[in-house]
Amino acid sequence: MKTTTQAGADALGTRERIVRAASRLMQRQGYEGTGIKQISREAEATLGSVYHFFPGGKQELAAEAIRHGDREFADILRSVLAGEEDPAEAVAAVARAVAGELRASDWIDGCPVTATSVGTAGHAPDIQQAAAEAFERWRGLVSDKLRACGIAEEDAYELAHTVIHTLEGAELAAQVARSDEPLVIAGRHLARLITSYR
């Protein structure tokens, strides 16, 4: 068995621990607000190990952290969407799931992709591209669900955009307001919008 497929927190390789720590910290503090020393400390790795695995420095590590957050939310999205047959219900369930995780973190842990990429436009293209790819992947998952439920391809494509982007914006608002109301309302409206295309 390869080490990269082992389970259990203590069995994680150094590289994976570094990526996870970077993703979690940048999710809370953003790219500029997170230091490499803090990441190495949190990952229980030395600074030398960080630069060994990520010779491109902070930018390369941040791009990898975004891809980690991408995969993490994609798994949640797949799972929650599969749990409801009706696509409108499924999207509302995603909104509730996001709200639940946000509340559980006391409104601290926002979207890891957004938090890491905001403020890097124009001087960190790798980070911007990783974020764009994450959004595209998530939209693809939503679009697949909508098409599987009989919504026309072009409608599904556009609806997936608004589903992901509305959840993104509502999560930001929920975070600063320390309330799940924005996400609950967003879930209701997205469900209504989707239903109007059936």
Next chain:
Amino acid sequence: MKTTTQAGADALGTRERIVRAASRLMQRQGYEGTGIKQISREAEATLGSVYHFFPGGKQELAAEAIRHGDREFADILRSVLAGEEDPAEAVAAVARAVAGELRASDWIDGCPVTATSVGTAGHAPDIQQAAAEAFERWRGLVSDKLRACGIAEEDAYELAHTVIHTLEGAELAAQVARSDEPLVIAGRHLARLITSYR
């Protein structure tokens, strides 16, 4: 005439130049990514002047910068909403206006409130509150427009939430994708959603 009401860029007082520079820089680089020295340089003020007007340091200045961005977008919102009679058309026009400004900046200048507040949750309550108040003000303007067009108060309240938050999320996505497609689609869907309540 008081100096604070004078027009023209060169006639601005020092304090106002500092706030504007802070708002513009944090809109691009975020709170942590923007230095006070850079702000003072850009504002053509000395470091001493910055701390004279903002003894609370970077946090106090950032909160004021957010309130500046709040007022700026509120003015645009009022103006664009007033330019269209139909509320659905008006909201779509707002989406186009946001897309136009974003494209004009080569996808660099996102939402000044979001960019400044992301990553500060949990350790800068003044900033979080200023951001929450900005969103609330903007939602109030949208809600006023919807109610003036005959939409029930409770529906207008909830729709205003989703209008602002969807635009917010779509702007983030448009920024990383360097495309106005997310905002154009969001405008269309918001118009459709509003129309469904008439």
Next chain:
DNA sequence: GTCTATAACGAGATAGAC
């Protein structure tokens, strides 16, 4: 691969003359 030490630089903030 891991570790320590340190270089090189910039950050936020302050003091005090003017």
Next chain:
DNA sequence: GTCTATCTCGTTATAGAC
């Protein structure tokens, strides 16, 4: 109100032993 000089601390990144 404005300006300069400076303190202190933290940052990214590198060097080189082990």
